Amino acid sequence: MEPTYRDWYQKKMYATEELAQETEVALHALQHSQTIAVVGLSKDRHKDSQFVARYLQNAGLRIIPVNPTAEEILGEKVYKSLTDIPFPVDIVDVFLKPELIPAFIDEAIALNPKAIWLQLGTGKQPEAKEKANEAHVPLFENRCIKVDHQFLMRPPQK
DSSP states (O other), X not given: OHHHHHHXXXXXXXXXXXXXXXXXXXXXXXXXXXXXXXXXXXXXXXXXXXXHHHHHHHTTOEEEXXXXXXXXXXXXXXXXXXXXXXXXXXXEEEOOOGGGHHHHHHHHHHTOOSEEXXXXXSOOOHXXXXXXXXXXXXXXXXXXXXXXXXXXXXXXXX
């Protein structure tokens, strides 16, 4: 069944020239990243943010939880905000309500990450996209970093 999903991903993410270019930028960001700040990482192991963060950890990436209500998630120290992280972050993965993203985007851009992923369900964020473009930080709207990593980085299963 895995080839069917891989075929679907290829058809969808390379369907237009714009999507193909965006997907190649995503691949480059993933290939050159080790540390991912997961903003809005839930303490609840049944939430999508936990599922995605666990996948990234299992893939060998270091996740940095950002959640103002926790001390530790998935064995990692939690930071209350992105500005509290005292070391470089390669990617910022965002699990926030869509209405919170415009106020948050400056904080994410200030880290100068290789990319910002706005997870599925966050919709289009034109203001955030424009700010990220001006800062030369790729911003992927309404895309799941887990799905992108799974199909772009993992070799096909035999």
